[in-house]
Amino acid sequence: ATMGAxxxxxxxxARAALPFTNRLILANVRVAVLAFAVAAAMAFMxxxxxxxxxxxxxxxxxxxxxxxxxxxxxxxVFTTFFIMALGYAVVQRDNGDIRWPKLxxxxxxxxxxxxxxxxxxxQSFKASVLYTFYPPMQAHPAFYIGLTLVVVGSWGWTAxxxxxxxxxxxxxxxxxxxxxxxxxxxTAMLWALATVGVASEMLFQLIPWSLGFTEKIDPLLARTLxxxxxxxxxxxxxxxxYMIWYSVLPKLAGGYLFSDPLGRxxxxxxxxxxxxxxxxxxxxDPGIPAAWKLLHTFNTMAxxxxxxxxxFTICASLEIAGRLHGGQGLFGWIRKLPWGxxxxxxxxxxxxxFLVGGFGGSINSAYALNGLVHNTAxxxxxxxxxxxxxxxxxxxxxxxxxxxxxxxxELELRLLAKxxxxxxxxxxxxxxxxxxxxxxxxxPRRVFATDYSGAVQAAPWAGLTMxxxxxxxxxxx
Numbered sequence: 001a002t003m004g005a006x007x008x009x010x011x012x013x014a015r016a017a018l019p020f021t022n023r024l025i026l027a028n029v030r031v032a033v034l035a036f037a038v039a040a041a042m043a044f045m046x047x048x049x050x051x052x053x054x055x056x057x058x059x060x061x062x063x064x065x066x067x068x069x070x071x072x073x074x075x076x077v078f079t080t081f082f083i084m085a086l087g088y089a090v091v092q093r094d095n096g097d098i099r100w101p102k103l104x105x106x107x108x109x110x111x112x113x114x115x116x117x118x119x120x121x122x123q124s125f126k127a128s129v130l131y132t133f134y135p136p137m138q139a140h141p142a143f144y145i146g147l148t149l150v151v152v153g154s155w156g157w158t159a160x161x162x163x164x165x166x167x168x169x170x171x172x173x174x175x176x177x178x179x180x181x182x183x184x185x186x187t188a189m190l191w192a193l194a195t196v197g198v199a200s201e202m203l204f205q206l207i208p209w210s211l212g213f214t215e216k217i218d219p220l221l222a223r224t225l226x227x228x229x230x231x232x233x234x235x236x237x238x239x240x241x242y243m244i245w246y247s248v249l250p251k252l253a254g255g256y257l258f259s260d261p262l263g264r265x266x267x268x269x270x271x272x273x274x275x276x277x278x279x280x281x282x283x284x285d286p287g288i289p290a291a292w293k294l295l296h297t298f299n300t301m302a303x304x305x306x307x308x309x310x311x312f313t314i315c316a317s318l319e320i321a322g323r324l325h326g327g328q329g330l331f332g333w334i335r336k337l338p339w340g341x342x343x344x345x346x347x348x349x350x351x352x353x354f355l356v357g358g359f360g361g362s363i364n365s366a367y368a369l370n371g372l373v374h375n376t377a378x379x380x381x382x383x384x385x386x387x388x389x390x391x392x393x394x395x396x397x398x399x400x401x402x403x404x405x406x407x408x409x410e411l412e413l414r415l416l417a418k419x420x421x422x423x424x425x426x427x428x429x430x431x432x433x434x435x436x437x438x439x440x441x442x443x444p445r446r447v448f449a450t451d452y453s454g455a456v457q458a459a460p461w462a463g464l465t466m467x468x469x470x471x472x473x474x475x476x477x
Contacts, residue, residue: 021092022406024104028085029403031112032078032395038119039073040476042066047472050465052450060448064128067446071131072122072147075233075387077115080150082395083187083240084111084157089402090184090243091164094177099163100156107156114149117142130446134201134226135219141210148202151195161188179263183243186267190274191236197228197278220287227278235274235303237387239267241350241394245314248401249347253337255321262313266306273303280365284374293367300365307358314351342417346397349425350390353432357385360436375446377468378439381432389428397421423477431471434464 018026045066049058084107091098098104120142121127127139133147165185168177176182205217205225246263250256257263279296282288322333339345360382363369373379404411411417439445443461450465452458 018407019097020101021088021098024098024101024108025085025088025092025406026403027108028081028088029399031115032081032085033399035073035077035081035115036392039070039078042070042073043472044476046070047469047476049448050450050472051469061125061128063448064130064446065122065125068128068130069119069122072118072133074392075131075237076147076150077118079237079387079391079395080111080154081115082399083236084108084154085402086240086243086398087157087161087184087188089406090178090180091161091168094168094181095164095171098160099167100160103156104160107153107160109153110156111150111153114146114151114153116146117149118146121146132226132230133206134222135206135209135217138210139206141207144202144206144210148199148207151199151202154191154195158188158192161185162192176264178247179257179260180243180247182264183239183246183267186271187236187239187243190232190239190271193275194229194232194236197225198230201225201229220285223282223285224279224288227281228275229278231278231281232274234386235270237391239270241391242266242310244394244398245310245347245351248398249314249344250317250321252341252344252401253318253321255317255324258313258316258320262309266309266313269306270303273299273306277303277365280367280370283367283370297365297367301362304358304362311351311355318348340418342411342414342421343397343401345418346393346400346421346424349421350393350397353385353393353425353428354390357382357390357432360385373439375444376439377435377443377445380445381435381439384428384432384435388432389424393421393424393428396424423474427471427474427477429471431468431475434468434471438464438468 043066045057046063048055049063049066088098088104118127121140122143124140127133127143129137129139129143133139133143161184165177165181165188168181177185201222205214205222208214209217246257250258277296277300279288279292280300283293318337319327319333322336325333325336327333327336337344337348339348360378363373364379364382400411400417403409435443438461441460441464442457443465452461
């Protein structure tokens with residue numbers, strides 16, 4: 001007992017003496033996880049509502065508030081704060097520490113203040129404009145101002161990561177920076193480029209409009225500026241996940257990366273091709289010429305190529321690891337991978353779900369096929385296989401590896417951590433595949449009422465909608 005007390009006394013100051021950057025990383029992770037928790041609760045309410053269960057809180061007002069809160073907190077807040085934590089961790093690893101710590105603190109405080117302002121506004125039922133917050137729906141000014149602060153806060157992180165990349169290049173003359181640093185620098189550059197669109201929309205259109213300074217705004221311009229940002233946002237999410245796949249997964253799996261140059265090519269191609277693809281979200285908008293829609297279709301198909309290269313490279317790296325551990329035969333190496341490691345299993349399952357989500361994205365970006373699935377449940381099924389699986393599940397697995405490493409502590413509840421990725425996989429399988437099928441059958445998304453005015457074609461949706469709701473409950477668990 002005396003030894004235990006002595007050890008606890010020794011550990012306490014060690015934890016308090018964590019370096020500044022470690023504490024900054026953990027602070028960003030905390031916000032990300034809290035945002036995830038609130039967003040998950042909102043999703044649980046939506047699942048119960050879609051199951052048409054008569055609960056006291058069930059109403060259209062609550063449903064659309066929860067959709068907005070879930071989308072904003074998951075897609076913008078959770079991802080941004082976790083990616084900022086990853087960026088600081090990579091810069092610290094390669095350079096020893098980050099530059100401009102005061103800017104990092106100011107960025108964190110600014111983004112956190114914006115998050116709180118936005119969340120309170122949504123949950124006060126003053127901003128039920130959904131995650132795609134363009135007109136004609138209008139939110140309270142605090143919603144737009146809060147999101148603007150989140151973006152401004154992220155710009156400080158962008159500057160710090162790019163400065164860290166430049167410092168690493170200067171210190172390693174004659175050889176490239178690490179692949180992880182290369183990936184995070186590309187992510188920061190892409191974010192700086194993409195956020196120009198949403199910042200312009202909010203500063204020059206939405207905020208003056210919501211404050212009453214301007215009576216009218218151009219909705220087509222607002223939508224176009226949003227999607228100039230909105231689709232590169234997908235790659236802002238996926239590139240840090242890819243960084244984990246390339247830089248962390250092969251080592252944890254017990255092998256090594258098949259090709260470093262292929263990885264560098266992949267990240268560079270995303271930076272070049274990511275921005276001119278957003279108009280495929282506006283295929284149904286009559287104000288955009290067909291030639292521009294065709295161009296963005298080609299560009300979206302082109303950006304599939306680096307993802308195919310990633311699939312090849314990571315699978316080859318995993319095969320190396322499996323065979324180094326004694327895997328025999330054509331697929332015997334798969335069984336030899338460390339599925340019991342929660343980080344490894346999270347990423348492996350995320351990649352399996354993303355395999356389907358990626359093909360679904362190709363359908364979304366084809367003009368004729370897009371008309372079939374536009375604004376149906378197919379879209380939410382696809383979205384949850386990409387950001388909800390490839391990104392979210394990878395980030396959850398990365399947290400199991402990153403937080404103990406940064407905090408100097410052991411992972412708690414390790415058995416639960418081993419089970420959690422498989423629970424997520426099962427829940428997402430039920431949720432997303434049910435939505436893909438009902439979307440092809442014509443089920444509209446973002447609709448509170450589940451009677452569909454007694455429409456005959458709605459009858460086959462009922463069973464699959466219940467399956468989707470069950471998937472949502474398993475995801476929440």
